[in-house]
Amino acid sequence: MVQDFSKEQLISLQKRTVKVLSLGQALGGFGLGATLSVGALLAVELSGTTAWSGAAATLSTLGSAAVAIPLANLAFKRGRRVSLAFGAFLAILGAAMMILATYTQSFPVEIVALLFLGAGSAVSLQARFAAADIPTGKPKGRDLSLVVWATTLGAVIGPNLIAPGETLGLWLGMPHLAGPFLFTIAAQLSSTLVFWFGLRPDPLIVARDIAGLDPKQKNASLKDALEVVREFPLAGYAVLTIALSHMVMVSVMSMTPAHLNAEGHSLADVGFTISLHVAGMYSLAPVFGWLTDKFGAIRIVITGQFISLTSLAVSGFWQSEFYAVVLGLFLLGVGWSASTVAASALLSETLATGQRSKVQGFSDSLMNLSGAFGGAISGIILTMFTFGGLNAAALVPVVFITLATSYSKKWR
Template sequence: MDQQQDQQRRVIRVLVVAQVLGGVGAGATLSLGALLAAETSGSSAWSGMAATMATLGAAAAAVPLASLARRRGRSISLATGALLAGCGALLAITAASLALFPLLLVALVLLGAGSATGLQARFAATDLATDATRGRSLAVVVWSTTVGAVLGPNLFEPGEVVAGFLGIPPLSGGFVFSAAAQAAAAAVYLLGLRPDPLLTALRHQAAAHPAGSAPPQKRRGLTILARTPAARFAVVSIAVSHGAMVAVMSMTPVHLHDHGAGLTVVGLTISLHVAGMYALSPVFGWIADRAGRTQGILVGEVLLLAALLTAWRGSESEAWVTVSLILLGLGWSAVIVSASALLAGAVDVGERAPVQGSSDLVMNLAGALGGALAGPALVLLGYPGLGLVTAVPVAVVLLWTVARLSGARRHARVAV
């Protein structure tokens, strides 16, 4: 047990370092993706395709990377995702140099693999964790994303300097940092995750089975979710929360700008939102471990609902919109940490990788859908209407969470 705990601590350290590197890579490019898309296509109308293609790329990579993890281990899977993102960065530089917008879209899809890798890294933190520490282990890896999220967007000016030195378009300089960071992250995964945490956990499970017992059948993630209520609840909670967050967050800069807010206010609001998403994740991990995963989801859904109702009622105030975005980030963090920990503990270790891949696929599709529908909703209903409409699915999941907790208490009383 002591050996497993030592290995778990080493896994967490490796994942934190790799997440910082991957976060820098993602932050350095996604902050420039919209600008480069507008420049390469010749129209700002296409700028939104940067986030869309990256999100779709993350969704497309989720299940293949999870399948690779089950066959070859986390180190190979995570390193592959990081290298795909690095190739995407190099392809983006090529697309910018040749002014080929379709090639840039392909590059953004590959860059989305970096986001998928970051999401699956949080699950790698749970492979060797005990049930008592699973939430905190996962939360530390989520928290480490904060560093990259803060540093990445600030590499714009250094990127221009590098671009001038290399003779490439100014906006593509940030992608040089991304390619280097993703390559470094891949090396950290390959060299640091030895022995591999998932393969080690599978060996421990095999050793714990009585001699002659049949190994668990390999099933697809969606098949496992169909027969596992707790896992299904966790995935729906993640998807709804992520879709709601993306929908409101993506339209907030537009709303603030249309109401006369300066770029400083817009930037501060989004920065505080990002801080809410990651900075307090260890606190939510502690809540998930001490109070329970479902209780942690309940906290998150309440925060999300409060955020959306604040957006509805306070849309004319920059201060209240900022408060709403902070609550939105905090609610997202609480749900993602708690529901991910619940998902990891709800299924057998041999089934975790495919279920987690399916979860990330559904999560990214929900984010893409939320972002796609948010624009028309803003035009038709305004920012208050967007907040109110988005609150509906969040309220449904909140009621589902309360029902699960009530049912668990009834079962506990009957057992006594």
């Protein structure tokens, strides 16, 4: 029985689990790295209008939000390996439907496919929490951040696989834009195999059995999550920080290509800017994980908000200076990384296993919905108030998180 695991065995299992999760994350990222870009191009082609160019990101985000709580419930009942593998399977199904959409030239099929592809993002989010399942008695910031960092490889290299994927697809006689999704299927299948065979024993089942929890308990609902948050305000603060930090990042990042294009910059300039932004999001995650364990999550959340504030000031005041926008977007990714890693670690450490399983899915769902909302309103703000106005508006969530932090001592 897992209750008989010694502390040393649990620590050894934790190290192995983090390695497996990191490998699975890296492999899965290769496929998803190009999905939204190709999906956006395909949406324009199938719908016949550029108005649907943002549909790929929006629908994928909504799909991720929709499956976050069900995947969390599945994880508690059957373990992380089943949940993560099933989420990856849904992403594979989505990629297959994207290929079907190219054959049938059907935009409705693509819409459904994008919703399924969102499950891949949900898996990525759940994997970071899986790194904090096993009760070793040690801080979880570093382990959690290593799994987040593993996304860097796929996120950076993935978009560069669009052209080779298209070439492969055409060589196989497939329709235009179908080929890149072959890489998505291969990457997600590899990720599924890593999770399925690597997560043994399953980290969440180990934690659940040690806590003496019944796997047959009813599925956690939104009401259950809100009850836990009311009982543990510090967990609510962590959930709020994750959601609002994501909203700030998505709202500014999603409109940067449009702003740079309007300023007369090339697609190469846009790609360079977004690449550095992605690097800021993921490359420094282990640093913030280490800092979280050493100095505490609250301090790193505040650090993240300060970096975000600096980012918005640089991008906003010098919106017409290309390298200022590049610097601002890089710092925006760094601020998101610090805040998300620290708040995720705080959420995992504040709650016990049973309570944690009720809130993590809710947190991921709210995070995605907040990002979708930020992306939806950012275009309106950009049109009415310019890129500088958008950066100013994005200060509101930053200020809100900072004010909420002043009450965090009362919630401990």
